[in-house]
Amino acid sequence: TNLAPTIGGTTLVQHTSKDAGTTTSSSLAFNLNNTTGNWIAVVIRAGRSGQVFTVTDSRRNTYHQAVQFNVTVDGPNGDTLGIFYAENIAGGANTITVSDTISGTLRFAILEYSGVALANSMDGTAATAQGISASPNSGNLTTTASGDLLLGANLTGNPTSFTAGSGYSVEEAVPAKPNTKLIAEDQIQLAAGTASASALLGASDSWAAALAAFKSVSLNVAVSPRRAAVTMSALQTVQFTATVFNDPSNSGVVWSVDNNNGGTATSGTISTAGLYTPGSLPGVHTITATSVANAAVSASSSVAVTDLAGVYMHHNDVQRTGQNLQEYALTPANVGSSAFTKLFSCPTDGYVYAQPLWVANLTVGGVNRNVLFLATEHDSVYAYDADSPSCILLWKTSFLGTNVTTMSWQDTVNGATDLIPEIGITSTPVIDAATKTIYVVAKTKETIGTGCPMASPCYVNRLHALDVTTGAEKFGGPVVISATNFDSRRHFNRPALLLNNGTVYVAFGSHADGCNWQGWLFGYDAASLTQKFVQATADPTSGCNGAAIWDGGAGPASDASGNVYVITGNGTYNGTTNFSESTLKYSPSGTLLDWFTPFNRSVLDANDVDMGSAGVLILPDSVASAAHPHLALATGKIDILYLLDISQPGPGQTTMGKFNSTTNNDVQEVIPVPPPNTTLSDGGNYGVPAFWNGNIYTTGQNYPLSQFTIASGSILTPAFAVSTNTFPPRGATPSVSASGTINGVVWVLDISGWTGTGSAVLYAYDATNVANMLYSSPASGTAAAGAAVKFTVPTVANGKVYVPGQSTVSVFGLLPN
Structure with a gap:
């Protein structure tokens, strides 16, 4: 009735x-x-x-x-x-x-x-x-x-x-x-x-x-949606609807943007029917519907317009700072409100260890959309509409086929269980926005052709270049990643890919410590997929020299000169051919220029306390000093933050410190949670710290999230703030979203559920003081994220947070109403 x-x-x-x-x-x-x-x-x-x-x-x-x-x-x-x-x-x-x-x-x-x-x-x-x-x-x-x-x-x-x-x-x-x-x-x-x-x-x-x-309502207006986020494009619009209660003559409303009837070219325009088109000014704009019958009665909504073009790589940029400075929709105030929750999730055919990537205003199938890219351990790449709860699949490319499968953990040389149940695409791809190409490394097990019989399968790593609008191969690809003494079965592309100045950098470690393994760094021409160089971090011709590059999923980092930085794990060290437990600096063309190796590297090596469990963070010169004008941060299982001078050394010299058996020649060392770990092979830091607005954010196994201030080439101690909670096994990689220097939010995943089917837990903190927790997702129920995977990182873009997991991606954000 x-x-x-x-x-x-x-x-x-x-x-x-x-x-x-x-x-x-x-x-x-x-x-x-x-x-x-x-x-x-x-x-x-x-x-x-x-x-x-x-x-x-x-x-x-x-x-x-x-x-x-x-x-x-x-x-x-x-x-x-x-x-x-x-x-x-x-x-x-x-x-x-x-x-x-x-x-x-x-x-x-x-x-x-x-x-x-x-x-x-x-x-x-x-x-x-x-x-x-x-x-x-x-x-x-x-x-x-x-x-x-x-x-x-x-x-x-x-x-x-x-x-x-x-x-x-x-x-x-x-x-x-x-x-x-x-x-x-x-x-x-x-x-x-x-x-x-x-x-x-x-x-x-x-x-x-x-x-x-x-009581009944008097003359009143309600606007839907109450909040929205959109990218800066005339092809992306938001439809607002006004409901007028007790409108005596059904007079309707007048629409305005930032108090301008109909809007402007900068703030955006709105039609008489409530259709908003973004303007040229990013940020949050106010949409108001005012009653025609009584101009004193109105209701407003907000729309956040972002100029973020894309999240093209792991941890947002080549410096691996982990900061998105063009996030206007998500603020400490609304992330900490009941409006922030899980919005929807989309399925995949395998575990998603790679960080999701995001591109704005991409025309796919004749429609302008924001697109989310996911890579799975089942050797598939997905392109989803990034904003659709209906999980609109734009394209999917699989690298499997007849007699071409993923690799099982049982196929590794030592039955390593570091990655289960299958091994396909593990590293985070990288996107070239200029050429609309996504570069992906996929591993396959193959029993085709005369060289790969069923009794002796081939294990192949390939570099693929795919069109981001169709998923089709480009540039004559894919190409097999190969080098003399490089064993594709044994070696594992865990680090994220890096694209810089026309070169795609691909790094390898191993599936656990399966002898004979090394770390490898390859460089490929982005336009032709031609191999430009290859470097091993340890001698591959004899012994079990190690020095893997895995970096907890973080990718090689690059400075303003295009130099490339990686960290190696346990193994042997001689300072000429073998460089275990070291932070290495390569020229853009792959020449080793400088390095840093802790004085107690032999202790770290003996206890499998990898330096190589974390990646390098290149810090902005604004926090450096005249004495040390260019700085980077390295860490690892030891959980010491090593502040390194990465200025260009003269011939035969070092600024990073190389190796000294009695002392470290670095700029500074900070221990977030004393004492440092020198005995636990699964302790310390995994991933890479984050930077924002003069702050460094880091955490580790069973450690809180710590916030340090850095200025004038020095990290201030003790920590400015720490979170009230700790992060269990394998720690976490923080990321930051902000509107320039304001409204910073630190995002961290608790991935302890990776050992079974437990949900990842998404945490958000006030970036000005991480002691203030803003949000934590539930561990179960419809608002929980999908089952967790190790070493993964959330992606924040255009008012949404994308959390990868076991055969799913969960999308968090603000409810529209």
Whole structure:
């Protein structure tokens, strides 16, 4: 039944109900999407007295208690009757969850109304009563406003038939007649005064009745969506809708952007129908709908316009700072609010260890979109619409085929379980925005051709160059990655790819420590895929020299001169051909220029305390000093932050310090959580620290997130702030989103669930003080991220946070309403 609009125009939009049986919690979805600005009522009957009700919904509306009434006449356990309501609701699909505190029968009805006041809607105090008879009556309440919605709730101890009281309509009966034990009835009160809710029963019974009154809305406006994010493009628009309540002449609204009717070329324009087109000025803009009938009545929404062109590589840039300085939608204030949550997730055919990449304003299939790129261990690359909860797949490229499969952990030379259940694409790809190319390294197991029989398969690493709009191979690719003494089965491309000045850099370590292994750095021409150079970090011709490059998934970093930096793991060291436990600096063409090796490298090597578990962070020159004008940060399982001078040395000289058996010739050493780790092979730091606005953010295994300030070439100690929580095995790689130097948020994943199917947990912190945690995603339930994988990193772009996992990517962001 729909209430006829009368005084105030309150109308019943939709309703439904549920007999949930014996339970302490149950959920029920509306059949249609809710409308922004409307009002929801929830009427509840629980088959025990003394219950405490909690009502929530999937749109994160706030529910207020109108009635929670203990009923004692229905022996022996009694009942509890409740009426709860939510005002000025968010629009969209919605599921209501009702919970109580004592297991018993649970029945409830949900009703959506339009035209109820947007705030402070309850008029006076509810009336409640109980008794034993055939004529329940709530008793009187007194309203102060004409046109109130009168919402009555009646329950009985036994199944019966209800007849609505005078002037009321029974909207929901739970269960259905003739076995009803709960009804919700309503009417509009034309004039303020006393009112009661009554009904007639089929027979005398124990009963309880309640009545609550709610004021109708005056002339008012609601705008949907309340918040939006869009990229700076005339091809990407946002449709806003205004709902005007009690508009006397149906006059509608006038739209404005930043107080300019119709908007401007800089702030963006908006049509008379509410279609917003971004302008030339990035940032947050205010969209306002003003009533034509009364210019004093309006409602506003915000739209964040980003000029971010893309997240093209691991940790955002070649310096691996991990900072996105063009994030305007996500701020400490709204990330810390109920509006921030998981929005949707999209499936993949394998685990996603690679960081998701993101490109704005890409035309695919004739449609301009923001595109999310995912690479899986099942040797597939996905291109998804980055904003669609429907998971619109734009293209998918697989590198598998007949007799071409992924590699199993059992195929490694030593049965290494560092990566299960399959090995395909592990490293983060890199995108060339200029040529619209994504470079990917895929590993395959092949039993085709005369050289690869079933009894002796071939294991191949290939560099692919794919068109980002179609997924098709480019530049005559792919090419097999090969070099003299390079064993493709044994070696493992864990580090992210680097693209700089026309060269694609690809680094390798090994599947665990399977002799004979080394670290390798390859350079390929980005336009032709021709190999430009190859360097081994240890002698591959004899012994088991190690010095793998794996860096916890971080990629080679590059400075302003194009020099390339990697860190190596355990192995041998001689300073000429073998460079284990070292931070290495190569020229753009692959010549070793300088390095840093800790004085206690032999202790680290003996205990498998890799320097190579983390990557290099190139710091901006603004935090350097005259004595040390160019700085980088290196760390590893030892969990010491080594501040290194990476200025260009003269012939035969060093600025990084090389190796000294008694002391380290570095600029500074900082231990986030003393003492340093020199004994645990799975301790310390994994990944790479992040930098923003003079701050360094780092964490490690069983360590908190630490925030250090750096200025004038020196890291200030102790830490400026630390998080209240710690990160378990394998630590984490922080990332930062900000609008330039303001509204910084540090994002970190707790990936401890990787050992099974536990969810990744997304944490957000105030970047000005990480002791202030803003958000943590739940470990289970619909709002949780997918199952975790090791060493992965969230990607933040255009108001969304993309979290990779086991055969899925989870997308977090702000609810539109």
